[in-house]
Amino acid sequence: MSMSETTMPGRTYAAAKPRATPQRRKRSLKHSKWPVLILFLPPALLLFTVLVILPMGEAAWYSFYNWNGYGLPEQWVGWRNYQLIFRNGAFSQALINNGMIVVASILIQIPLALWLATMISSRIHGALFFRLIFFLPYVLADVAAGMIWRFVYDGDFGLVGGIAHLFGAEPPYWLADRDTAMYAILGVVIWKYFGFHMMLFIAGLQAIDKSVLEAADIDGATGFQKFRLVTLPLLGSTVRLSVFFAVVGSLQLFDMIMPLTGGGPSNSTQTMVTFLYNFGVTRMQVGFGSAVGVVLFVICVTLAFSYKRIFMRHD
Amino acid sequence: MTDIATSPPIDAATAPGSGQRLRTATQIYMYVALILVAIIVVVPLISTALGGFKSLSDLRGNPFGLPTEWHWSNYGDIIVSQRYWLQMGNSLVIAVLTVFLTLAFGAMAAFCFAHIRFFGSDYLLNYFLIGLMFPAATAILPLYIRIRDLGLVDTYWGVVLPQVAFGTGMSIMLFRNYFRNLPSELFDAAFVDGCGYMRFFWHITLPLSRPIIATVGIISFVGSWNSYILPLIMLNSESRYPWPLGIMIYRGEFNTEWQLVLAFITLTILPTIIVFFLAQKHIIAGLTAGAVKS
Numbered sequence: 001m002s003m004s005e006t007t008m009p010g011r012t013y014a015a016a017k018p019r020a021t022p023q024r025r026k027r028s029l030k031h032s033k034w035p036v037l038i039l040f041l042p043p044a045l046l047l048f049t050v051l052v053i054l055p056m057g058e059a060a061w062y063s064f065y066n067w068n069g070y071g072l073p074e075q076w077v078g079w080r081n082y083q084l085i086f087r088n089g090a091f092s093q094a095l096i097n098n099g100m101i102v103v104a105s106i107l108i109q110i111p112l113a114l115w116l117a118t119m120i121s122s123r124i125h126g127a128l129f130f131r132l133i134f135f136l137p138y139v140l141a142d143v144a145a146g147m148i149w150r151f152v153y154d155g156d157f158g159l160v161g162g163i164a165h166l167f168g169a170e171p172p173y174w175l176a177d178r179d180t181a182m183y184a185i186l187g188v189v190i191w192k193y194f195g196f197h198m199m200l201f202i203a204g205l206q207a208i209d210k211s212v213l214e215a216a217d218i219d220g221a222t223g224f225q226k227f228r229l230v231t232l233p234l235l236g237s238t239v240r241l242s243v244f245f246a247v248v249g250s251l252q253l254f255d256m257i258m259p260l261t262g263g264g265p266s267n268s269t270q271t272m273v274t275f276l277y278n279f280g281v282t283r284m285q286v287g288f289g290s291a292v293g294v295v296l297f298v299i300c301v302t303l304a305f306s307y308k309r310i311f312m313r314h315d
Numbered sequence: 316m317t318d319i320a321t322s323p324p325i326d327a328a329t330a331p332g333s334g335q336r337l338r339t340a341t342q343i344y345m346y347v348a349l350i351l352v353a354i355i356v357v358v359p360l361i362s363t364a365l366g367g368f369k370s371l372s373d374l375r376g377n378p379f380g381l382p383t384e385w386h387w388s389n390y391g392d393i394i395v396s397q398r399y400w401l402q403m404g405n406s407l408v409i410a411v412l413t414v415f416l417t418l419a420f421g422a423m424a425a426f427c428f429a430h431i432r433f434f435g436s437d438y439l440l441n442y443f444l445i446g447l448m449f450p451a452a453t454a455i456l457p458l459y460i461r462i463r464d465l466g467l468v469d470t471y472w473g474v475v476l477p478q479v480a481f482g483t484g485m486s487i488m489l490f491r492n493y494f495r496n497l498p499s500e501l502f503d504a505a506f507v508d509g510c511g512y513m514r515f516f517w518h519i520t521l522p523l524s525r526p527i528i529a530t531v532g533i534i535s536f537v538g539s540w541n542s543y544i545l546p547l548i549m550l551n552s553e554s555r556y557p558w559p560l561g562i563m564i565y566r567g568e569f570n571t572e573w574q575l576v577l578a579f580i581t582l583t584i585l586p587t588i589i590v591f592f593l594a595q596k597h598i599i600a601g602l603t604a605g606a607v608k609s
Contacts, residue, residue: 039423040426047420157371
């Protein structure tokens, strides 16, 4: 109950202590940490435990049963649900697709974001306007973005169809073709999220000490040399963070896929979460769906931990 | 990375601090690139909005340009329809409840972690941070069963409470870091003056925390306003659907009439766009800074 139990930085209570002793007994209840702990912690703790941690534990439990969600899970099937997952072609496709999203993000989205960020950070007119426009898709709902792009890609009524029409070509139906659908989705992902990554880089660029660049100028570095040898290394932590968000975002991608393809045609655009939804939730296969959830959980936690260990140790 | 390495704009772009004037050629190059990207961003949105004014046959032949004939009734019918306002209202109620509880529960718990050391406090904090590592979708089936057993399926609370629960990790993290960075002299002075924890929280911490309240509030509002998977699983009656679910239903219903779907999409994203343009500084800062810090 003493003041030294607080964790406020720069504690200098020691000097105040002896002087305060006579009144301290009177104030002890008011200063007690227990009332505040008992009032302030339980709401968050209870909700978090009941709706985040327990369901995750239950998912691990249910994953060993064949269960439709009613009554109690009784039909123990051992590891069968997990075997079924890894034998399912749609699941391996989902894994590949999640990987493709990360790769596309690293190869296209992040370089694009960095390139735009460097342009916007240089003193140009209308920088604010461009920043605003580029960030706009990020605040739109994934569902709305997906629906808008479903229209864009539509061969009959959409923009892609219109362009094909201009050239007198047969309209393509990218979303209906299993060879092109995933690439079409990658385009939407980049369209929606590059602005967010660009803002990360703009913030990163602002944090760079201008005197370092001036020093490079005095040493006669060219613009490209400055970028490669000064700016880029100093942006290292931002790049690593950006990749981290791309990985996390890819593992969650669901809302955007549903209006675009729903995971089709013939499962060519499934992601981990659409797979969970299409094969677990809609068929109310609680055991199987829970097993997918557990696999997704293990992937998320392993990636998050190892990525932070390996790449973000010093950030 | 080669496209960056070889493109001239970088040349000028990395020299902002040096005070060099950008060469005109480079500048033109930069504007062309920026405007090109801006067009790619904006054209789908504008064609969606314009498409809402067209007739279906007009849309077929002319998806890009202005409507040959402006069909205001596409929009008018939706604006006067009950479903549009109902869905907007549902989304608003769910988002406001989510924001309020995420702020309240998060700030309260974070206050404990920031100022009080108690048995197992470090472990408890790490326990909350587990929530940051996986999406709500992972345990969606057990979560649904739990919500069903609590009798909350098809109610706003069935969506709000899981959203708050999954937001607590982020909320606690951001609030705690902010509280710990408030000047410690405040705490010392208040303590010496006989101010208890509760009063300190209400009268000193919270009034000083407006920026972080805004950040957490914006993140949870945008997340809830745009959320799809939780309402999809927890709600059954169309009268309780928030707008992202509403778009999907509408599209299913007017499958063959793209012009109506486009008008509907435009009207549903319009509030987001208006608010974004009005409060862009705060929204951009909140969404990016918040993501970086948590």
